[in-house]
Amino acid sequence: VTGEAALPQDRVAALAAGVIAGDRLALARAITLAESGLDADRAAAEALLERLLPRTGGAIRLGISGPPGVGKSTFIETLGLHLVAQGRRVAVLAVDPSSKISGGAILGDKTRMGGLALAEQAFIRPSPAGGAAGGVAPRTREAILLCEAAGYDVVIVETVGVGQSESAVADMVDLLVLLIQPAGGDELQGMKRGILELADLVLVNKADGALADAARRTLADYRHALRLLAPAGAGGGPLVEACSALTGAGVAEAWTALAARHAALAEGGGLAARRQAQARRWLRSELELGLLAALAADPAVAAGLKDCQSRILAGNMTPPAAARRLLAAFLKRARAPADGPPS
Numbered sequence: 001v002t003g004e005a006a007l008p009q010d011r012v013a014a015l016a017a018g019v020i021a022g023d024r025l026a027l028a029r030a031i032t033l034a035e036s037g038l039d040a041d042r043a044a045a046e047a048l049l050e051r052l053l054p055r056t057g058g059a060i061r062l063g064i065s066g067p068p069g070v071g072k073s074t075f076i077e078t079l080g081l082h083l084v085a086q087g088r089r090v091a092v093l094a095v096d097p098s099s100k101i102s103g104g105a106i107l108g109d110k111t112r113m114g115g116l117a118l119a120e121q122a123f124i125r126p127s128p129a130g131g132a133a134g135g136v137a138p139r140t141r142e143a144i145l146l147c148e149a150a151g152y153d154v155v156i157v158e159t160v161g162v163g164q165s166e167s168a169v170a171d172m173v174d175l176l177v178l179l180i181q182p183a184g185g186d187e188l189q190g191m192k193r194g195i196l197e198l199a200d201l202v203l204v205n206k207a208d209g210a211l212a213d214a215a216r217r218t219l220a221d222y223r224h225a226l227r228l229l230a231p232a233g234a235g236g237g238p239l240v241e242a243c244s245a246l247t248g249a250g251v252a253e254a255w256t257a258l259a260a261r262h263a264a265l266a267e268g269g270g271l272a273a274r275r276q277a278q279a280r281r282w283l284r285s286e287l288e289l290g291l292l293a294a295l296a297a298d299p300a301v302a303a304g305l306k307d308c309q310s311r312i313l314a315g316n317m318t319p320p321a322a323a324r325r326l327l328a329a330f331l332k333r334a335r336a337p338a339d340g341p342p343s
């Protein structure tokens with residue numbers, strides 16, 4: 001018996017049935033369960049995911065990244081409505097970097113995806129980033145799987161371009177779209193090469209009205225720069241296109257290009273390889289997180305930490321020596337389960 005707080009097996013089964021039936025409320029509950037920090041919820045979430053796993057993997061997983069204000073949410077609204085009109089079912093996981101409370105950005109996104117939010121075949125889920133590295137919620141990978149089990153065939157993850165967010169989101173999606181602003185060439189200088197190399201599609205957004213000319217120039221600049229980075233025929237760097245999320249111009253074309261890339265990846269075996277590599281890194285990162293949490297919760301480590309810190313500050317001990325001592329205390333306890341409480 002594993003504690004009374006755990007979600008009973010029949011409730012997990014009911015939740016799984018709701019998700020499979022495409023019930024959006026059940027899906028929302030399942031994601032909440034996956035995001036919960038409670039141990040009992042974690043066990044239930046894992047039981048739920050285990051049931052649903054055979055039904056996952058069928059979606060095109062799309063990451064949308066770019067700096068705040070570039071038009072990510074507007075783009076997702078326009079693209080999402082286009083996809084829904086084609087009969088697709090679209091799930092959006094919008095990671096809000098700013099709000100752990102019910103902050104304004106989520107509200108802003110809701111209004112910017114107002115049309116999509118009303119669509120029967122769409123599901124929009126804002127998630128607080130919760131201080132996770134890269135502005136991606138820690139359980140976003142599980143949320144993607146849950147959306148797939150619920151029958152969504154396109155899952156879009158919106159994230160904000162702050163530091164490592166591109167690599168974090170690139171590691172959980174099939175294709176990454178990087179939105180950029182129409183701007184002068186000096187902006188390009190500051191753009192990290194690594195970010196461009198992660199992207200499958202670089203989209204100059206806001207190619208409309210007064211910004212149309214600037215967008216054309218930016219498009220040419222990026223195409224030129226990327227040709228230098230990834231010479232033609234060398235496995236292909238990202239495509240570079242322009243669009244207007246506001247007017248919709250170029251959005252359907254962007255989707256056509258993305259879908260073609262996805263199909264080519266799937267046919268050539270690249271998609272399976274990419275997802276397997278992601279799963280391996282996911283396992284390692286879960287191990288690291290679990291180990292760090294166990295370390296932080298360990299009373300022997302906690303007891304030794306203060307002492308070590310003051311020795312380091314007093315100049316009597318080096319950080320590596322302190323870390324080794326604390327780890328030794330931790331591992332000693334871990335190897336002697338009889339000392340600890342029964343698990």
Ligand SMILES: Nc1nc2c(ncn2[C@@H]2O[C@H](COP(=O)(O)OP(=O)(O)O)[C@@H](O)[C@H]2O)c(=O)[nH]1
Pocket residue numbers: 066067068069070071072073074075108112205206207208209243244245246247
């Ligand atoms: N002119 C123009 N404005 C846009 C376009 N896309 C988004 N915007 C505006 O840019 C602002 C930020 O958009 P939003 O989608 O919230 O950006 P996000 O922070 O990247 O999600 C809003 O005022 C949008 O109306 C576009 O294609 N053209």
Ligand SMILES: [Mg+2]
Pocket residue numbers: 072073074109158
């Ligand atoms: Mg947004």
